[in-house]
Amino acid sequence: MPEFIALLRVLKDASGLTFRELAQRAEAVGDVLPRSTIANMLGRTSVPREELLAAFVRACGCGPAQVADWLAVRKELAVHGERAGTVEASGTVEASGAAPEATAGHSSGPPTVPLPGPAPTGRRRSRTVLAAAVGLVVLAAAAVTVTLLVRDDEGKATPVSGPVAGRTVQIRSVHSGLCLSEKRGSDSGRLYQVPCERETIPSFSLKPLDGDAWRIVTDHPDYDLGCTGVWDGMRDAGAGLQDQGCGKRGDAEEFLIEPVGRPVEGYRIRPAHTRLCVGAEGNSKESGAKLVQTSCDGADRGSLFSFDPVTEERAGG
Numbered sequence: 309m310p311e312f313i314a315l316l317r318v319l320k321d322a323s324g325l326t327f328r329e330l331a332q333r334a335e336a337v338g339d340v341l342p343r344s345t346i347a348n349m350l351g352r353t354s355v356p357r358e359e360l361l362a363a364f365v366r367a368c369g370c371g372p373a374q375v376a377d378w379l380a381v382r383k384e385l386a387v388h389g390e391r392a393g394t395v396e397a398s399g400t401v402e403a404s405g406a407a408p409e410a411t412a413g414h415s416s417g418p419p420t421v422p423l424p425g426p427a428p429t430g431r432r433r434s435r436t437v438l439a440a441a442v443g444l445v446v447l448a449a450a451a452v453t454v455t456l457l458v459r460d461d462e463g464k465a466t467p468v469s470g471p472v473a474g475r476t477v478q479i480r481s482v483h484s485g486l487c488l489s490e491k492r493g494s495d496s497g498r499l500y501q502v503p504c505e506r507e508t509i510p511s512f513s514l515k516p517l518d519g520d521a522w523r524i525v526t527d528h529p530d531y532d533l534g535c536t537g538v539w540d541g542m543r544d545a546g547a548g549l550q551d552q553g554c555g556k557r558g559d560a561e562e563f564l565i566e567p568v569g570r571p572v573e574g575y576r577i578r579p580a581h582t583r584l585c586v587g588a589e590g591n592s593k594e595s596g597a598k599l600v601q602t603s604c605d606g607a608d609r610g611s612l613f614s615f616d617p618v619t620e621e622r623a624g625g
Contacts (some may be wrong), residue, residue, distance in 0.1 A: 310353040316356075316365075320346075322368075323369055325367070327347060339367070340363065346364065362379060468572060469614050474513055475618075476513050479613055487502060492509060497552050503595060520564055521563060541581065545603055547600060559581040560579060565577055574614060575612060575615070576604070585601065587600065
């Protein structure tokens, strides 16, 4: 159906990757995803083959659970189309009508996918089941990233970006407008919030793990690669965030990253071992405030973040 393809275009635009980069990322993990195939898939009005869909959404940055969500919806749409007698010989589902506009950065969020009408055979597919399946796709697209504009306290519009696998980012507090960084010259690895215009250290990128979890990978100019985690794996509210070598703190260096609001206002970062939230100590807007794990009760913009892509020029100094 064209609305499903429109969501795929949202996902591609939100990843910020070119057709060439998507093909390269797919090849790196053993998938086959030629640039011409991507272009053809996004230009059609039919549901793509299962293996093509899986390769594409993986390349866009979806983790295993999100890939499963996309495939589950594809299966529902294929079954519905088969019962409606609209399945092509290739096994894809052909739907009529033009796809709606779907571009990353549009403040209205992902497009709504209307429910198809009943099959002419009288054996009606459950509209509730189909609606739930489509909802999974919308959530999966939002979880990867759709860049949206959020207005701060002064009414200034600032972009909010979600996580994309492998891309270098600054992690910015929506509440304060400050970015996560260590203090230069310190060996503690403790994280603070500082002005984003400064060179923040280390550089951060995101790696999807099994399920819905992410690892925040660090690249420090003095200590090389590592991971962000909760200090010594502590479970108490108030425990600080710390960069350290990977594998020292178990699931205390794994995070759930959840979109909040519709359209998305920002993303909660939740340590997997406690399911608490990450935020500035005391909900501070001040530069130099420590980043800690804190209660999610009543969490608002003080615990929301944006994963701002770093350009090559900024990354290079």
